[in-house]
Amino acid sequence: MFSEKPLPDAIDLSHHLSKVAVARQVSPLKGLQKYMDKPGLISLAGGMPNPSYFPFHSLGAEVLVEDQFPLNPSQSSSGLSWFWKLFGSKQVERTTAVSVPKFANKPGEIDLATALQYSMAKGLKPLQDFINDFVGNVYQPGYANYTTIVHAGNTDGVNKSIMTLCNPGEGVLVSEWTYPSTMATMKPLGIRPVPVGMDGQGMSAVALDKLLSEWDVEARGGMPRPHVIYTVPVGQNPTGATMGAQRKKEIYAIAVKYDIIIIEDDPYYFLQQGEYVPKGERKEEEVKTHKDEEKHFIASLAPSFLKFDYQGRVVRLETFSKTVAPGSRLGFFTCNAVFAERFERQGETSTQAPCGFGQSMVASLLLQWQYSGYIRWLRALRLQYKQRRDFFIDCFDDEFNMRRSIAVSGAHQGAVVYEGSLKPLRGEKFAASGKTLFSFVPPTSGMFVWIKLHFDEHSEVSTLGMKELEMKLWTALAEEGILFGPGNMFSSANLTDDYEGPGHFRISFSNADFDELKRAVEVFQHVTRKFFKDL
DSSP: OOOSSOOOOOOOOGGGSOHHHHHOOOOTTGGGGGGTTSTTOOOOSSOOOOGGGOSOSEEEEEEEOTTSSOSSOOBOTTSOBHHHHHHTSOOOOOEEEEEEESSOSSTTOOOHHHHTSOOOTTOOHHHHHHHHHHHHHHTOOSSTTEEEEEESSHHHHHHHHHHHHOOTTOEEEEESBOOHHHHHHHGGGTOEEEEEOEETTEEOHHHHHHHHHTOOTTTTTTOOOOOEEEEOOSSOTTTOOOOOHHHHHHHHHHHHHTTOEEEEEOTTTTOBOOOOOOGGGOOOOOOOOOTTHHHHHHHHSOOOGGGGOSSSOEEEEEESTTTTOGGGOOEEEEEEHHHHHHHHHHHHTTTOSSOHHHHHHHHHHHHHHHHHHHHHHHHHHHHHHHHHHHHHHHHHHHHEEEEEEEOOSGGGTTSEEEEEEEOOOTTOHHHHTTOOOEEEOOOSBSSEEEEEEOOTTOTTHHHHOHHHHHHHHHHHHHHTTOOOEEGGGGBTTOOSTTOOOOEEEEEEOSSSOHHHHHHHHHHHHHHHHHHTTTO
């Protein structure tokens, strides 16, 4: 921990627990596990298989070394990054071996007899210890008695958070554009997303305070004022916005004022890439060394809500999906002890502990790398995604005329917006007019570019509407072999069939090969040209 003065303990926030969460009791069989560490215990109470019969003698893997990727790739003379050249040919992967034995050879060692057995919802002890130290060093919670507990990835974490904190008929405050799976989690539980206006940093503190101060229960059909905020503050899904420290302080102050819990879903935290710089203005990055590289790296990141949480109001969801692998299905909560205990009770009767194979492999990887090695991996990882982002946006500049402006309103207010129009071809008068056909704000974090489609002057806008035009263009692209995320599904205001918002696409640059990214933008240009031919 970096704090130089004693931190307070979390306040009592148990009144935020849902009726279901309050009713949960210790699972009768799981409650016996607290005795399992008693020396000399002979347990005949549980129905646990004998680990001698597990058909795995050991579990091993070759893992990349923590410094596999460079921290400061040089730019080539052609303007393409080293990453392009790297994936243009076979890369030599430097590895080291990790192995998990069936039975531990020394105290505290990860073993399959434990990892593959029925176990506590808290997860493996070595993993718990690593996570707890990691949270203290990186996120630096503002209160002393924070608790960490594993979950099976952030989708599981969101589900457990909503069920633990919300009752049917209540609402959850979300950004006007937000992650659709979270809204899908709420709907069958009788919980409704409540849209909050956005600007260039994501959720607007001004819009949030106004909404809460003017809340009218009767006008809202009897819905009480929401007491939970759901937010993706870094690499906001889908817009790619990153919320800075001051905005987080403002929203946290509002949470204290109105007695609100903040669910901080933060899978892209370590993919903070900084502002996009156009190819023609880009300079080769200098290698800078600092006395304490780890602390400098952590200080360079937009802080978590946890850093400003002095009352225990934040439920932070962390996942290894973006930093290790999604298939590990492993992540963790950081929250106050009361909420953590309720999450543990829920886990006992649902997921139990996350998969033992995933836990043992991820824990072995982290223990192999140690804290410094994992930080080294994360430092390089964000640079890999920065190179991908830059290359992808450069492709738009190659295919379209891109102009820059400052957004004065809407979800990107205050941000630098890139407006795309078609490069004129001989005989195409509409292209030469320079009409803006789409626009976007280059993401500062995450994996997505959020494109707004400008259908205002399309010949069919009055007959089909924005929503239908979005899907018509989406279908045309899909038929050409390019699949984008339809923007309409990300709207938290899209609660009725007659909703008519502006058209958008969420486009990922995280997974496709570089030549595929380039080809995708070329196809987008070709299809867009045909789609807007009547302008």
